[in-house]
Each structure stands twice: as structure tokens, then as C-alpha cells.
Amino acid sequence: MRSSRIRFPKFLLANAPVLSIIAVLAAVPPFITNMYYVQVLVFIGIYAILTLSLNLLNGYVGLLSIGHAAFYAIGAYASAKLSMELGLPWVLALAGAGAIAGFFGYLIAKPTLRLSGIYLTLVTLGFNMILFLVLQNWMSFTNGPLGIMDVPPPSIFGFVLSSRLQYYYLILALVLLTVLSMHRLMTCRFGRALTAIRENELAAEATGVDTTRYKIQAFVLAAFYAGIAGSFYAHFVKYISPDSFTINESFILLAMLAFGGQGNLIGPIVGAAALILIPEAFRPLQEYRMFVYGGVLIVMMLVRRQGLLGGRSYSLRWTRFDSAPARIYERGDKFLPEG
């Protein structure tokens, strides 16, 4: 029986790549003097969560949704309303926003899942347009184009966030929670079912996978995560208005996912980072910036359609030091290729 004393270093070594990335992300920012860069990292965090949530649908289940900004909007408005009108502390407003967005995910998924491919995509597009128009015209509830202002800053058990670094660590925590939770979901029965649906829905159904239920669950989860990102955005910028959640926003999310690559947890994050850094980096070009944005999108899709890191699933573990629970499949083991 391995004593835990020996197992712990093994755990560290096996997950060294992941842990070192997290260490760098946590340790470096305090030393960055220019808050602009920290702020860019915060936006990358928001869009990483959004792209990861879209990846659940497009990348894992293979459902093409082009109206995902709708759930982002629902999360933002729900969180603002919950904290301002019901006076909920931020943590509850965050959870509430995620739940409400998830509920709308359910409302959209339930009736439309029997539709195939392009028709489901068009329903998500329609939903995004409708939600945008409702946000813009429902004066009494959303204050329409005037938007909602003075959204309170996030507060965790009484500690109110103020400095940009605190916002950075909050979004870093949310991103890590998102990645950890998605990793856990994907590496067990739930994840296999979603991937099976993408690979061959008919075979999955015949093998006992309740495809409709799983697709609905995937939709609810994707909407939930987008709601979380929306809630953070609302309390971070403290002013939300409908024109931050238009159909173009959904296109940007789709572009980030396609650019970074889908079907794994690393591609979406890389995609979000790239498509926020590129416009920022080319800001001095002013109006020519958008030519770079459009051009990069087209070239990437033509040259490498699965995106930078798409098409395969990555494991950042050094298997040599793998301290995973004692491997029980010896019979297969001796055939396993080394490393």
C-alpha cells in the first residue's frame, strides 16, 4: 500500500505543468505596474469562461449555437437585478444569475432539440435577437437603452472588491473553477456521453445514452457558465446596457472558439486570449484594426480549420509520474505503449 507520504510528491510532479501555469498566473500580476495589462487579463478571463461554455455545446456535443451572448446578457442583468433590487450579496447574485441563465438554457433546449443541425442553430440566433430587442424595449424592467448603472461591486463575505488586482484574482478563481469543473465533468460518464453524441448520435442512443437529456443538460450547463461570466462583467464594469450583448458578441465568441480550437479545455482559452490581444495590440492602427481582425479570422479558418489547438484532447500531466489511483488494468498495461 503506497503511503500518502510518497504519493503527494508524485501528484505534484504529475500535474507540474498545470500547477506551474497557475503559479505564474497567480504570482506575476502584483508586479505588473501598468494596470492596463491587468485589465486586459481580466477581460481575457471573462471571455475564456464564455468561450469554454460555448465549447461545451459546439466542441463537446457538436451543437452549433450562434446566440450564446444571450445567456451572457441574462447573467449580467439577472445579477445586477438580484443584487440591486433584492439586495442579495454578490455570491448569491452570482449563483442566482447562473441558475437563471441555466433555466433559460433549459427553455431554449427543451423544445428545439429534436431539430437537426442548421435549424437548431437558427433558433439560437433568433433567441439572441429577441433577447436583445426585449432588453432594449422593456423600459420598466431593464431601463432599455439607458441600461442599468451603479451595479454594486462584488463582495465576498463582506469583503468588497476595489483594486483591479482583486478583480483579477476573482476572475482567475472563476476561470480555474470553470476549468476544474469542466475537467471533472468531461473525464467521467457525463463527458463520455457528450462526446459520444458528437461522434455518432445514433450509435450513442442505441448504446443506452439518453441523448436528449444529455443535450439539455449540456445546454443548461453552458448557459450557467455564460451566466457566471455575465454576472462578473456586470459587477466589474458596474454599468450594463443592451448594446454589449448583440449578435456581434455571439460572433466574437464563435470566432474565439474556432480560432483557438474546440473539443478540449485549452483551445478556447487560447482563442479568447488571442482575439482580445490582437485588437489591443493593433490599437495604434485605429480604424484599420478591424481589417486585421477580419483577415486573421479568414486566414486561420482556411489554413488550419480546427483552430490553433483544436481537434484533439490534451492532457497536461506527465504520465511518467502519474500517481493516479493504482492502475488496475494490468492485463492491458503490459501492452500499453510507454509514456
Add this chain to the structure above:
Amino acid sequence: MIKKMAVTGMMVGLILAGGIAGLEPALAAGEVKIGLSAPLTGDWAEYGNDFKRAVSMVIDKVNKEGGINGKKLELVIADSRGDAKESVLIAEKFVADPAIIAQVGDFSSSSTMAAAPVYEQAKMVQISPTASHQDWTKKGEFMFRVVATQGYEGPYNARWAVNDLKKKKIATIYINNDWGVDANKYFVGEARRLGAEIVAEEAFTPGEKDFNAVISKLKRLEPDLVYMPTFYADFTAILNQAERARFKPTVLANSSLFSVKTLEMGGRAVEGTMIPVNYFGSDPRPAAQNFTKEYKALYGTDPNQFAALAYDAAGVLVAALKAVGTDSRARVREGLIGLKGYEGATGPISYAEGRDPAKLLVRIMIKNGQWVLYKP
């Protein structure tokens, strides 16, 4: 293999170019910069470019006259696409650059309001030529406005319509964005208080082109005045289509329409339109005349209301800098508040009683295809 190289080449190129472009330009000793955040692309690109032209004009003039206390001013222009996320990032970029001492912008209320907390925290003046959201200046101490708020222009127009023009049955058609909603709300509130009957309030989504349905509806209601807080493109479309439907109401609108485009695209359909303006091409006041001459000489077209407002935003900023010097951001705020007797292209501007300047409005109208002073 070629594909792989193409992708890596592209990525390396992007990062390198980005790195170089993103680097903080080496800070020349004593250099002073002013930031301009405006929508150079996207739906409001037209007005972003008005800002760019007017503000650069002011900065170039100041530099020609030897800058401020010997220091040249540099204008840093950033494209916000009218998007809240972009304007927050621009605000961070400006605030992080110690050389930038104050900021002009943004165009739409939503991007201006989203960026306000960043400027407030850095105690840097954010002066917006056109943001009209009523509560924007309450967001902090460093928010300054050049345009009169709709809380001021709305009731003014209502009094003009009900008391002076004696109109009883009024309909409104307004663009459904933050400016339009406020413009309609304050006008209708005051008009009702003055006893007028509001027969219809028709909002339309920005980008709308077909107004026949609204026109037919208003034709049936026969209002004796139509109040139209819109921009020139929608305004001329509505009136052209109204003319085709033989619907010729008395029209009252807002300062946003003051531009040669309104005349060009409206033709005879816009004859008789009345609007209050801060800035007016043939306004005899010297400040307005100089601005019109300089702008036309430099850019070859007549300036519109938005260019005038941006010109004044940069103008008051320069005046404040001349008064308090260019070493501390916070003092720029005092400079602005302490401004006395500043004559802008859009009229006298003073922030003594508050950062929403009370602007005097001049009544003009379109007569034989020209903007002229309004005579009852």
C-alpha cells in the same frame, strides 16, 4: 507542412507586431498628452471621425502657438467602436500612461458610462462632447459634459412647442437609444405638464429605414406638431417618406440635426423644420465664426453640431491647462471649474454651478433649404 509554417509564421508575426505596437512609446521628457476615445469604426463611425477632426484641429492650433507653457500637446486617438468593453480598455490604457493628463470622449452614453469609474479612480478628467445620459455626471467628480442634457433641452423644446407655437396635439418619433429615450421622456413630461395632449410616442430601432407604417399611423391621428429626436439619416428618411404620403406636419427636433447633410438629404421635405442649437454656422458670435472658417478651410466641409461640441470639449480642456499647467491631472478639474467667460463655438461654457453646463440655445429653422435664425 506549408500550412503549419503559415500558421506559426502568422502567429509569430502578430505577436511581434503587437508587441512593438503595444509598447509604451518612450516618454519624451515633459511631453503632455490628451487622450481621445471615439467610435472610428462601427455604427457611429461618422461621429467618431467628426470628433477626431475637431479635436486634432484644436491640438494642432495650440502646438502652432507654442503649446502650453512651452510644452507641445500630443493627441492619442483610440477607436472604441462605441462598445463598452473597448472604452473600458482604452480608459485603462490612457490612465496607465502618466503622460496623458485628460481625456475627451466617448460618443455614446453607454461607452462613456462604462469607462467613468476608471477615470474617476485615476482622478483624470473625462470630458464627453455628446454623452447625454442624465445621471452620467453623478458617476463621479471628474465627469464633464459639453452638450446640454436632454433634461435641459427637452423642457426647453416643450415650452417652445406648447407656449410659443401654441400646439395642443403632439406626436413624437424618437430613435430608441439612450439619447433618444431621454430626449423623448423629458419633452413629453414637460409638454403634458403644460397641458398638451401626446397622441403617440413612436420609438424605432437604430438602423431602421422604413417609416411608412409610423407615418400612416400619425397621418390618421393628425397631430398639429411632431417632435422628432433623431439623427439626420433617420430624420430625412422619415420626412421624405412622409412627403410621399402627403403628410406635412409641423416639425420640431433637436440640435443633433444641425448639419449640411440634413439639407442635402432632406431637400424640400425638411422645409420648415425648427431646432434649438448651441452651435450654428452663421451665428454672428466670433467664436462660432472662427470655428466654422477654420474647420471649412482645413477639411473642406461645413462642421456639424458634433464637430462643434468636440471642438469646444478640446477648447475648454486647453483653456483649463493654460490656467493650471500640465503637471497634475486632478488640477485640470479645478481648471475647468474655475473657467470664467469661456466663449465656445457652441456658446458660453461655464462649470461654476455644476459639471452639466447650462447652454444657451438658439432657435433656428430651415427656410428655402438653408438653416436660418427662427422668426415666429
Add this chain to the structure above:
Amino acid sequence: MPLLQIAEVTKGFGGLKALRDVSMQVDEGEIVSLIGPNGAGKTTLFNCITGTMPPNRGSVRFRDEEIVGLPPHEVARRGISRTFQHIRVFGQMSVLENVMVGRDFKGRTGIFSALLRPPRVGNEEAENRESCMDVMALFGERLLPRLNQPTRELSYANRRRVEIARALVSGPKLILLDEPTAGMNPNETEQLMDLIRLIRDRGHSVLVIEHKMKVVMAVSDRIVVLDHGEKIAEGPPSAIAADPTVIDAYMGRRQRAQAD
């Protein structure tokens, strides 16, 4: 009481009647072959049994329970698993994952238990892996060395074996094999015949669609013959081999063709 009882199943696509009043049954521990010329309705019958395409009329009773109208995943959970005529494996998933999906419906790991990972989840995964290894061991050296390889990289025969392993791993009462030996060389076909017998000995009843008469005659306890959507014969291999209507159905087509 027969394991599977099919009574007067009819299935039409618009005017075309793919199946007309087909009745048959499969008993416990029996290997039944379903044969007939192309387009006789064999795969359609499979689709009617498994719920992929519910029949227009007729009933399908499995362990004395009516299963017409149940979605395919419910049919699978009741103990009927199947393979497909055109191999349907999860290409990008590894061989091990493919087979594990076959048994996943027995697990109880929902979203929350997946997130919180109580020990039960770990045990369930390990147990699942364990039974997958047992089933794959049936294929000797074919699958075990390739556990972590994406299934799309495997040979045609190996992908077919993954599909069979996936169908077996949930311990079904009845397994439907749709042309399992298609595209296999004689040696592989021989091995598959042994496998079918082994499956039956491990307590699974088998209903197999097969074209190779050598396999059908050697493996089947009973044979059902379909032609143009109708059952034209049923019985032990010896009777079917001599049955004139069967010969006519297979041979007659050629004679009639020559006569025209």
C-alpha cells in the same frame, strides 16, 4: 416464454412496405440468424426492435414487456444491444472509452457527483474499466494493445470488434449483430463464429443478420428468412437449406431474370 416475441410487425416508408406482418421469436440462449436478399427488410426489422424506427403496426415484446414506442436508449437499458451494418464507433474517442460508453447507462454519476467526485464515482469508473477489460480480453491480442488509440485509426475488422465489445459490455440479454463478418477475411470470420458461440455460452441470446451461408449454417440454432419484407421460412439450418421457397427466393431471381 420466448425472450423476444415479434408479432405482425409492419413498417412502410410512404408507399413502399419494408416489412409486412413479420412474426418471429428468439428464445433464451438461442442463436437465430436472419437471412434474405438485399432489401428484404432485415436491418429495418432491427430498427423496429431497437426503437430507432418504430413500426407502423405490430408488437415487439421483450421478456414479456411491450417495447414498441420506447426510445432506443430505453430498449438498450432493458438488455437489447446492437451493432450496425455500417460500423458506428466514436471515432475520436479511444478504444477503452468507446467500450466504456456501452456500460455507462448502468452508472449513476450525474453532474453533481461528477463535480464533487465522492469515492463512489472512482469505484464506478474502475469497475466499468474492469468489465471492459474482461470483454475485450475475449478478442485476445486484437484490442488490448490499443486501449488508448483513437478508434478511427483502427483497421476495419478491429473497429467492428470494438462495436461488438461495446454491445457486449453491458451484459445484454439479447445482442443484435448486423452483418458482423462483413469485410472480414476467412480467418477473421472463423474467429468471429467462435466468438458468437462464446457469447451464447456466456448467457446472451444472439440474433444475427448474415450473408455468408457458411457462417449461418454453422452457427445458427434457427434461421428466419425474409424476402420483400415478408417471412417466407423459419426453422433449423438443415430444413432451411432444403426449403424450396427459400431456394426459389435466392435462385429464382436469377432464373426469372434469364427467362425475361
Add this chain to the structure above:
Amino acid sequence: MPSFLFDQFINGLTQGSVYALLALGFTMIFGTLRMVTFAHGEVYMMGAYMGFEIIRLLYPSFLLALLAALVATAMLGIVVELLAFHFLRNAPHATSLLVTIGISILLVNLAQKIWGPETQSIPFGRIDQLGNFEIEIAGVYITFLQIAVLGVTVLLMLVLYFVINRTKLGMVIRAMAQDYEAASAMGVNVNVIYMAAFAIGSMLGGVAGVLVGVYYNMFYPTMGGIYGLKAFSASVVGGLTSLPGAVVAGLLIGLVETFSVEFGASNFRHVFSFVFMILILLLRPGGLFGGKEMAHTRGD
């Protein structure tokens, strides 16, 4: 019928015919390629600018303007097809979709650079030379342009319907819509036909651009936006593969919007057309006239 209802009915038809004209292009492209394009709004915009330049600068004749728009949008259509579909023939939907999004971003910014961001219009003198008579029915004035838009829409639909259903090219296009591998196996030069179909679809956008641009007399770089999406919903409601469906759906949406303004919900007018689209997708996935079998997953 009280005159104002008739008045609104005409307005509804005109607004609807604008959507229908645009929807024809979408349906033509989706019908053949089974691919959704988000660049069609911008192709329409480019067509409008072509017409604008010809009428403004050269000679105010509709025919010349239409010709220029047809040539320009056909070439543009080929470029879009090449970039978004030709090289990505067996790529997943999302890849081509994204290339069209990239192209639409480029086109909008290109137009902003060439013609400037402000809204432009054809000087009144030139417009009247295009022939601007009116007819009056029951107190309602219907202008020549309104009739032209509706007339051309119906005409184009008939011509296209004839091309698609009665000619050899049409048959080949329909075959490719079902199964382009099989069609190419039958000796059909798939790539050329795809390009031709896309060019025809884009030309429809060009015609719409000229007509609608001149009708509203407003030309600006982002004019493709909301109208592109509205026409899109019309072609979906029509059944995405049915040309008559697209026209009827476009007219229907125009009428629904117009009467929604009449009866008090003018700022919700756009919501109705998208709610309408979703309802159709849920209740009749094939759209009003589309093929039913397209929508359901087929078990085989």
C-alpha cells in the same frame, strides 16, 4: 376597408417585398450549398453602393445601375464562395460560417474607408430623372419605386423558379443540394456550379441593393446589418430552400411588422419577425414551404 388599413397594407407589402427580395438571395445560396452565409447583408450593401455610384456619377438609369451591381456582386459572390466554401467543402458548418463573418467585417470596414462612414444619398435632381410617377388608389399614394420593388421581386422569383425547376442548370443545382458527392460522381463539375449558384444568389443581393438603396435613398456601410438578419429570418420562415416560400414569408413579415406598428407596439416590430421565425422552426421545421424531411435526423 378604412383607408388607413389599406394604407398600412400597402406599406406592409412594400416593406415585405424588401425583405423578400433579400431573402431570395439567401434561399438561393442555402438551397444549393446548404450553407448559411452572414456576408449576404454586406453583398447587398456593395450592390447598393454600385448603383449609387452609377446613378450619381455616370448616368441616372436604373438599367445601368442594375448592370453594374450585377457584375460587381457576381464577382464578390464568387470571391465569397471561393474563400468560405470552395476550400472548406468538407469542413464543419462553423468553419465556413466564420469565414463569412470575417468577410462581412472586412466588407463593412472597406466600405467605410472607400465611401466614408456617413450616410449618403443620391441628389434629388438625379432621383427624379429615374422616373418618379405615382398612382393614387383610395387616397393612398403608391410610388413608382414601391411598385418596382414589389414587381421586380415577383419577377425575379418567377424567373428563378423557372431556372431552378425547368432548366438543366436548375436540375443540376437541385441534385447538388441533395447530395453533392453523388452529383459530382455523375460528371457534374461541382465547383463551377457552386460558384454559379453563389454568384446568382449574390446578384440577387445586388439587385436588392440597388432597388432598396434607391427606394430609401440611403447608402451607408452598415446598411446590410439588421436587414441582412431580417431577410435571413424571412428565408428561414419560407423554408430555406423554397423560393416562393421566401417571398411569401418576406411579405408576411412585412405585414406583421407594419400592423404591429399600427396597433401600438412599434418598437417591438422587429421582435415579432424573430418570434415568428422560432415558432415556424419549432412547429414546421421545414418552414412554410420547405421540404419536411430536411429537418429531422434520419435513422438508417
